[in-house]
Amino acid sequence: MKIVVCVKYVPDAQAERTFEQDLTTDRTSVDGLLSELDEYAVEEALKLVEAAEGEVVVLTMGPEQATDAVRKALQMGAHSGVHVLDDAIAGSDAPATSLVLAKAVEKIGGADLVLTGMASTDGTMSVVPAMMAERLGLPQVTMASELGVENGAVTIRRDGDASTETITAQLPALVSVTDQINEPRYPSFKGIMAAKKKPLETWSLADLGVDAGEVGQGAAWTTVESFTARPPREAGQVVQDEGEGGARLAEFLVSKKFV
Amino acid sequence: MAEVLVLVDHVDGAVRKTTSELLTIARRLGEPSAVFIGAGYDRAAAVLAEFGAEKVYTVDDDQVTRYLVAPKAEVLAQLVQQTSPAAVLIPSNTEGKEIAARLSIKTSSGLITDAVDVQAGEGGPVTTQSVFAGSYTVQAKVTQGTPIITVKPNSATPEAVNSSPSTEAVTITLSAAATQAEVTDRKPRERSGRPELNEAAIVVSGGRGTNGDFAAVEAFADSLGAAVGASRAAVDAGWYPHANQVGQTGKQVSPQLYVAAGISGAIQHRAGMQTSKMIVAVNKDEEAPIFELVDFGVVGDLFSVLPQATDAVEKSKG
Ligand SMILES: Cc1cc2nc3c(=O)[nH]c(=O)nc-3n(C[C@H](O)[C@H](O)[C@H](O)COP(=O)(O)OP(=O)(O)OC[C@H]3O[C@@H](n4cnc5c(N)ncnc54)[C@H](O)[C@@H]3O)c2cc1C
Numbered sequence: 001m002k003i004v005v006c007v008k009y010v011p012d013a014q015a016e017r018t019f020e021q022d023l024t025t026d027r028t029s030v031d032g033l034l035s036e037l038d039e040y041a042v043e044e045a046l047k048l049v050e051a052a053e054g055e056v057v058v059l060t061m062g063p064e065q066a067t068d069a070v071r072k073a074l075q076m077g078a079h080s081g082v083h084v085l086d087d088a089i090a091g092s093d094a095p096a097t098s099l100v101l102a103k104a105v106e107k108i109g110g111a112d113l114v115l116t117g118m119a120s121t122d123g124t125m126s127v128v129p130a131m132m133a134e135r136l137g138l139p140q141v142t143m144a145s146e147l148g149v150e151n152g153a154v155t156i157r158r159d160g161d162a163s164t165e166t167i168t169a170q171l172p173a174l175v176s177v178t179d180q181i182n183e184p185r186y187p188s189f190k191g192i193m194a195a196k197k198k199p200l201e202t203w204s205l206a207d208l209g210v211d212a213g214e215v216g217q218g219a220a221w222t223t224v225e226s227f228t229a230r231p232p233r234e235a236g237q238v239v240q241d242e243g244e245g246g247a248r249l250a251e252f253l254v255s256k257k258f259v
Numbered sequence: 260m261a262e263v264l265v266l267v268d269h270v271d272g273a274v275r276k277t278t279s280e281l282l283t284i285a286r287r288l289g290e291p292s293a294v295f296i297g298a299g300y301d302r303a304a305a306v307l308a309e310f311g312a313e314k315v316y317t318v319d320d321d322q323v324t325r326y327l328v329a330p331k332a333e334v335l336a337q338l339v340q341q342t343s344p345a346a347v348l349i350p351s352n353t354e355g356k357e358i359a360a361r362l363s364i365k366t367s368s369g370l371i372t373d374a375v376d377v378q379a380g381e382g383g384p385v386t387t388q389s390v391f392a393g394s395y396t397v398q399a400k401v402t403q404g405t406p407i408i409t410v411k412p413n414s415a416t417p418e419a420v421n422s423s424p425s426t427e428a429v430t431i432t433l434s435a436a437a438t439q440a441e442v443t444d445r446k447p448r449e450r451s452g453r454p455e456l457n458e459a460a461i462v463v464s465g466g467r468g469t470n471g472d473f474a475a476v477e478a479f480a481d482s483l484g485a486a487v488g489a490s491r492a493a494v495d496a497g498w499y500p501h502a503n504q505v506g507q508t509g510k511q512v513s514p515q516l517y518v519a520a521g522i523s524g525a526i527q528h529r530a531g532m533q534t535s536k537m538i539v540a541v542n543k544d545e546e547a548p549i550f551e552l553v554d555f556g557v558v559g560d561l562f563s564v565l566p567q568a569t570d571a572v573e574k575s576k577g
C-alpha cells in the first residue's frame with residue numbers, strides 16, 4: 001500500500017522564537033513545527049503500513065522551513081518526503097493550496113490513500129481535504145475517528161453533528177483523521193538518525209505544471225478588507241470563595257438577567 | 260433582486276435554529292431561497308416560510324443522502340448555475356464547510372468560512388470573522404465567482420417575516436465521482452434533553468477538575484437551561500462524550516454566557532469559547548489562565564460553589 005500524507009508546517013508561537021534566535025541548532029526540527037493535528041495522520045499511515053506493508057510519502061507545501069515538518073514525519077517513520085517550494089506560493093488561499101497538493105499527489109503517483117489532518121492548527125478552515133478530493137476525483141472519507149482498510153476498501157467512523165456514521169469507499173481514497181484516532185508516537189533516537197538518510201525531494205510549481213499565476217496572494221479568490229484587534233476584555237471581577245462564592249455567582253447571573 | 264441560496268440544516272425535517280439565522284442574513288443580501296435536501300420537508304415548510312424564504316428548492320432523493328457530502332455539493336452547484344445567486348449561505352459545521360469547499364472548487368468561487376456576521380456591501384457581501392482565537396476581527400469579501408459563505412451559529416437574531424414560498428422539486432443526476440463514499444450506517448446521537456451545544460444561549464462546561472463527576476456541572480446547567488460542554492481532558496478520560504467537547508478539535512461555541520468549571524483555560528480550549536459574550540469560571544487555582552478571560556470568576560472548589568449557586572438560582576426563579 002502506498003500512502004501520501006499531507007502535513008503542514010505551522011508557525012508555533014514559542015518554537016518560532018527559538019528558531020529565529022538560533023538558526024544553527026536543529027533543536028527546532030526535533031521539537032517539530034509539524035502541525036500537531038497532522039501527526040495523527042502520519043501515525044495512522046505508519047500503523048497501516050506496519051500492519052500490512054507499503055510506503056509512506058510525506059507531502060508539504062510551504063516556505064523553506066516547512067522542511068522541518070517533513071523531517072519530523074520522516075523521524076516518526078515515514079519513508080520519503082516531498083516539499084513543494086516556490087516563491088510564488090506565498091499567500092496562497094485554500095483553493096490554491098488544494099490545487100498544488102492535488103498536482104503533487106498526482107506526480108507522486110500510485111497512492112492508495114491520501115491522508116490529511118482534520119484542520120491546520122493555524123488556520124483551522126478544515127476545507128483543504130474536501131477540496132483535494134474534489135480536484136482529484138477521489139472518494140472523500142473525512143473526519144475519521146476510526147479507520148480500517150480491508151479488501152481494497154477503507155471504512156471509517158465519522159462522528160457527525162447529529163449522528164455517528166460509518167463511511168465506506170473503494171481505494172484509492174482521500175481520508176482526513178481527527179485527534180480521536182490514535183496517539184501519535186514520538187520519534188525514537190534511531191528514527192531521528194535514520195531520517196537523515198531518507199530521500200526528500202523539493203519540487204517547484206514548474207515541476208508540477210502549475211502556472212505561478214494560479215497561486216499566491218494575487219490569485220486568491222477572497223480579500224481581507226480590514227483588520228481590527230479586538231478591544232481587550234475588561235478585567236472581570238474575581239472573588240475568593242469564603243463560603244458564599246456560589247451565592248455571589250448566582251447574584252452576578254441574576255444581575256445580568258441570565259436567571 | 261437576485262436569489263440568495265440558503266442550505267437548510269435539519270434532521271429529518273426538524274430545522275435547526277441556524278437556518279432561521281441564515282434566512283435572516285440572506286434577506287439583507289437578496290431574496291432568500293432555501294435549499295432543502297433530504298426527507299421531511301413537510302415538517303420544515305412552516306419554519307422556512309416563517310423566516311422569509313421566498314422560494315424553496317427541495318431535493319428528496321436517497322442517492323443524495325446515501326453518499327457523503329459530494330452529492331450535496333453537486334446539488335448546490337447545479338442551483339448556482341441555474342439561478343446565478345448573489346451568495347450561497349451554508350451553516351458552518353463540519354459537513355457544511357466540506358460542502359462549501361467542494362462547491363468553491365466546482366464553481367471557481369471564493370469561499371469564506373466561519374463568518375460571525377454578513378452585511379451587504381458594494382460589490383457583494385462583506386463578512387466578519389473572528390481570528391487568532393478571537394483576538395482579531397477581520398472583514399473580508401469574495402472577489403471571484405459566487406460568494407460562498409459558511410456562517411456560525413448565533414450570528415444573527417432570527418426575524419420572523421411570514422412569506423409564502425413557492426417550491427420547486429429539483430432532480431439531479433449525480434456524477435460517478437459523487438457516489439463513491441457511501442454512508443453504510445447512521446446512528447443518531449442520543450439526545451440528552453438539554454439544548455444543543457452549538458445553539459444554546461448558555462453553556463456550562465466541566466474539565467479535569469470534575470474528577471469524573473459531572474453531576475454538579477449538569478445540575479447547574481439544568482438550573483440555567485444550559486447545554487453541557489467538556490474540556491478535552493474530561494473527554495479523553497472518558498467522563499463525557501466527545502460530541503460535547505468544546506475547543507479547537509471540538510465544538511466552537513459563542514453563547515451569551517459560558518461557564519467553565521474545573522477547566523484551566525488552555526489555548527486549544529479557548530479557541531472554542533473565547534468569543535462567548537460573557538465568561539464565568541470556577542477554579543480552585545487563582546493562577547489558572549481561564550481567569551484572564553472572565554467577566555466573573557470564583558476561586559474555589561467547584562463541588563461546593565456550583566451546588567450553592569444552583570440552589571441560589573433555583574430560589575431566585577421562585
Ligand atoms: C492538537 C490539540 C488539540 C486540542 N483540542 C482541545 C479541545 O478541542 N478542547 C480542549 O478543551 N482541549 C483541547 N486540547 C487540550 C488542551 O491543551 C488541554 O490539555 C485541556 O484543555 C485541559 O483540560 P482541563 O482544563 O480540563 O484540564 P487541566 O488543564 O488539567 O485543568 C484542570 C483545572 O481544574 C482545576 N480544578 C481541579 N480541581 C478542582 C476543583 N475541585 N474545583 C475547581 N477547580 C478545580 C485546576 O485548578 C485546573 O485549573 C488540545 C490539545 C492539543 C495538543
Ligand SMILES: Nc1ncnc2c1ncn2[C@@H]1O[C@H](COP(=O)(O)O)[C@@H](O)[C@H]1O
Binds near residue numbers: 007060097115118120
Ligand atoms: N500547505 C499544506 N501542505 C500540506 N498539507 C496541507 C497544507 N495545508 C493544509 N494541508 C492539509 O490539509 C489539512 C486541513 O487543512 P486546512 O483546510 O487548512 O484546515 C491539514 O491537516 C493538512 O493535512
